[in-house]
Amino acid sequence: xxxxxxxxxxxxxxxxxxxxxxxxxxxxxxxxxxxxxxxxxxxxxxxxxxxxxxxxxxxxxxxxxxxxxxxxxxxxxxxxxxxxxxxxxxxxxxxxxxxxxxxxxxxxxxxxxxxxxxxxxxxxxxxxxxxxxxxxxxxxxxxxxxxxxxxxxxxxxxxxxxxxxxxxxxxxxxxxxxxxxxxxxxxxxxxxxxxxxxxxxxxxxxxxxxxxxxxxxxxxxxxxxxxxxxxxxxxxxxxxxxxxxxxxxxxxxxxxxxxxxxxxxxxxxxxxxxxxxxxxxxxxxxxxxxxxxxxxxxxxxxxxxxxxxxxxxxxxxxxxxxxxxxxxxxxxxxxxxxxxxxxxxxxxxxxxxxxxxxxxxxxxxxxxxxxxxxxxxxxxxxxxxxxxxxxxxxxxxxxxxxxxxxxxxxxxxxxxxxxxxxxxxxxxxxxxxxxxxxxxxxxxxxxxxxxxxxxxxxxxxxxxxxxxxxxxxxxxxxxxxxxxxxxxxxxxxxxxx
Amino acid sequence: xxxxxxxxxxxxxxxxxxxxxxxxxxxxxxxxxxxxxxxxxxxxxxxxxxxxxxxxxxxxxxxxxxxxxxxxxxxxxxxxxxxxxxxxxxxxxxxxxx
Numbered sequence: 001x002x003x004x005x006x007x008x009x010x011x012x013x014x015x016x017x018x019x020x021x022x023x024x025x026x027x028x029x030x031x032x033x034x035x036x037x038x039x040x041x042x043x044x045x046x047x048x049x050x051x052x053x054x055x056x057x058x059x060x061x062x063x064x065x066x067x068x069x070x071x072x073x074x075x076x077x078x079x080x081x082x083x084x085x086x087x088x089x090x091x092x093x094x095x096x097x098x099x100x101x102x103x104x105x106x107x108x109x110x111x112x113x114x115x116x117x118x119x120x121x122x123x124x125x126x127x128x129x130x131x132x133x134x135x136x137x138x139x140x141x142x143x144x145x146x147x148x149x150x151x152x153x154x155x156x157x158x159x160x161x162x163x164x165x166x167x168x169x170x171x172x173x174x175x176x177x178x179x180x181x182x183x184x185x186x187x188x189x190x191x192x193x194x195x196x197x198x199x200x201x202x203x204x205x206x207x208x209x210x211x212x213x214x215x216x217x218x219x220x221x222x223x224x225x226x227x228x229x230x231x232x233x234x235x236x237x238x239x240x241x242x243x244x245x246x247x248x249x250x251x252x253x254x255x256x257x258x259x260x261x262x263x264x265x266x267x268x269x270x271x272x273x274x275x276x277x278x279x280x281x282x283x284x285x286x287x288x289x290x291x292x293x294x295x296x297x298x299x300x301x302x303x304x305x306x307x308x309x310x311x312x313x314x315x316x317x318x319x320x321x322x323x324x325x326x327x328x329x330x331x332x333x334x335x336x337x338x339x340x341x342x343x344x345x346x347x348x349x350x351x352x353x354x355x356x357x358x359x360x361x362x363x364x365x366x367x368x369x370x371x372x373x374x375x376x377x378x379x380x381x382x383x384x385x386x387x388x389x390x391x392x393x394x395x396x397x398x399x400x401x402x403x404x405x406x407x408x409x410x411x412x413x414x415x416x417x418x419x420x421x422x423x424x425x426x427x428x429x430x431x432x433x434x435x436x437x438x439x440x441x442x443x444x445x446x447x448x449x450x451x452x453x454x455x456x457x458x459x460x461x462x463x464x465x466x467x468x469x470x471x472x473x474x475x476x477x478x479x480x481x482x483x484x485x486x487x488x489x490x491x492x493x494x495x496x497x
Numbered sequence: 498x499x500x501x502x503x504x505x506x507x508x509x510x511x512x513x514x515x516x517x518x519x520x521x522x523x524x525x526x527x528x529x530x531x532x533x534x535x536x537x538x539x540x541x542x543x544x545x546x547x548x549x550x551x552x553x554x555x556x557x558x559x560x561x562x563x564x565x566x567x568x569x570x571x572x573x574x575x576x577x578x579x580x581x582x583x584x585x586x587x588x589x590x591x592x593x594x595x
Contacts, residue, residue: 100577101576101577102577103569103573103574103576103577104569104573196553196554197553197554210551210552210553236559236561239556239558239559240552240554240556242554303542306538306539306542308536309535309536309537309538309539310536310539312532312535312536313536313539320513324514327514328579329579329586329588330578330579330586331577331578331579332577332579333579334579334580337579337580337589341589341590342589342590342591343588343589343590343591344514345516345589346589347514348511348514348515348516349516351513351514351515351516352515352516352517352518355515360513360515360517360521360525361525361528361529361532363513363515364506364509364510364513364515364525364529365529365532365533367509367512367513368501368509368529368533371512377537377540378533378536378537378539378540380549381539381540381542381543382536382539383549383550383551384539384542384543384547384548384549384550385539385542385543386549386550387543387547387548387549387550388542388543388547390550390553422528422531422532423531423532423535437550437553438553439553439554465553
């Protein structure tokens with residue numbers, strides 16, 4: 001009998017549409033898998049068995065009535081706990097929203113439901129999406145299915161771990177500085193940060209509004225494209241949502257090809273701090289692109305070396321403003337309201353009790369960077385660096401079609417290793433941050449295991465804004481060639497748990 | 498570059514509405530000092546002539562016709578209020594005694 005949890009999303013949808021299996025059987029198989037192994041992985045903060053089975057039954061009923069099913073109808077999905085879900089808890093990995101039941105769906109949640117995708121539950125994440133390891137969750141860390149003592153990346157470690165442990169074939173992440181791509185890289189899965197403005201942020205709890213971008217996570221490039229198409233597109237409820245057609249991502253994923261494509265290797269993404277095995281797999285990927293007919297050139301983006309510094313001023317500055325809404329007055333936690341304290345005192349006690357250390361650090365860092373006397377030197381300078389980085393990208397994309405790099409400088413590190421060393425943690429996002437600052441589209445996909453530790457390595461592909469389809473065209477070609485070379489998808493080598 | 502002191506962390510905590518515990522002050526002072534020391538290099542690179550970028554998109558206000566649309570009911574809006582009274586959010590005292 002086919003193990004329904006090992007199928008791709010595209011295969012699952014086809015089997016449901018043909019009647020070979022039912023959406024309820026598929027949902028139940030995944031709920032059983034979650035019940036059996038998530039104690040070890042801790043990918044989910046909340047499993048909505050009842051909601052998932054009801055959604056699955058609705059798909060089966062539609063099919064029974066002879067209605068046409070969408071390309072992902074009945075396929076289960078793990079939703080990052082940063083998107084609001086009507087009637088289902090949404091915590092953002094924080095104690096400050098513990099027990100909060102949103103009265104409305106995010107636009108992305110609505111689109112998943114409209115596509116008849118079955119939402120299994122909400123996945124663990126670094127609190128307010130701040131982190132690169134999921135250790136900053138107030139509800140405990142998530143483990144990497146490849147090695148349970150290691151981090152699954154972050155902030156979307158619950159989503160990446162759910163995919164890599166076959167608890168769901170699809171997941172949703174959000175990427176402010178790499179929170180979709182870095183978890184994908186360290187778990188051997190595929191993650192895409194769409195062009196900024198490509199997927200609605202309405203109902204996605206805000207961290208850094210000029211950088212935050214929701215996007216698809218999956219085990220294959222085609223599955224990511226199918227999900228991308230389901231969630232993307234203009235939303236009048238998000239004033240930063242781009243009013244333009246969604247790039248033809250599915251068509252691109254079905255026609256992987258790099259012949260004649262110009263690929264740029266950014267020379268700043270190498271050197272000190274990069275693990276030897278990561279560079280080895282990356283260099284092999286570059287060689288593969290050449291063999292497949294791409295023309296590879298090395299180029300320089302000198303401002304990228306300042307991207308991490310600019311990011312850790314811009315993102316905290318925006319977060320210090322965004323998180324001011326958590327005041328303990330209208331929803332969420334309220335602490336110390338004993339009838340004698342003022343609203344301001346209650347707010348300060350609530351925030352102290354409700355936020356974890358990384359969130360506090362970033363709020364204070366942003367408050368510092370925006371304060372009078374420091375604004376020009378810190379936030380102002382960081383905004384100028386953002387301009388320089390955008391110009392570097394423009395210059396590069398005048399010469400090449402896509403850029404490639406390792407997604408992360410190292411493979412998954414052990415849980416606890418960087419937990420109280422913020423600067424070491426921040427280095428995990430070294431290669432992913434520039435695309436957020438400029439608003440470009442970027443993907444991470446598996447390119448092998450590092451020889452020294454046997455852990456997955458991610459290849460990052462970056463495309464200009466609104467050219468998301470290029471990621472899929474290149475990604476599909478690379479994925480097909482690697483799968484042929486390895487004889488199977490990389491995740492076949494992961495422990496079965 | 499001035500180092501971040503315990504007193505500055507306490508001040509940032511007050512500005513950020515965080516009632517920091519005593520033992521947090523030293524720890525955060527050390528960490529914020531290290532982070533700010535590392536990110537200060539942004540001021541080295543861009544000249545006076547470089548314009549700042551606040552957002553990847555050219556933003557303009559988005560307007561819609563001023564018509565009544567469905568919205569949350571009072572019950573839904575108050576469903577997660579920490580305290581409520583007479584269909585309103587009940588909050589601690591905001592103004593002084595007199």
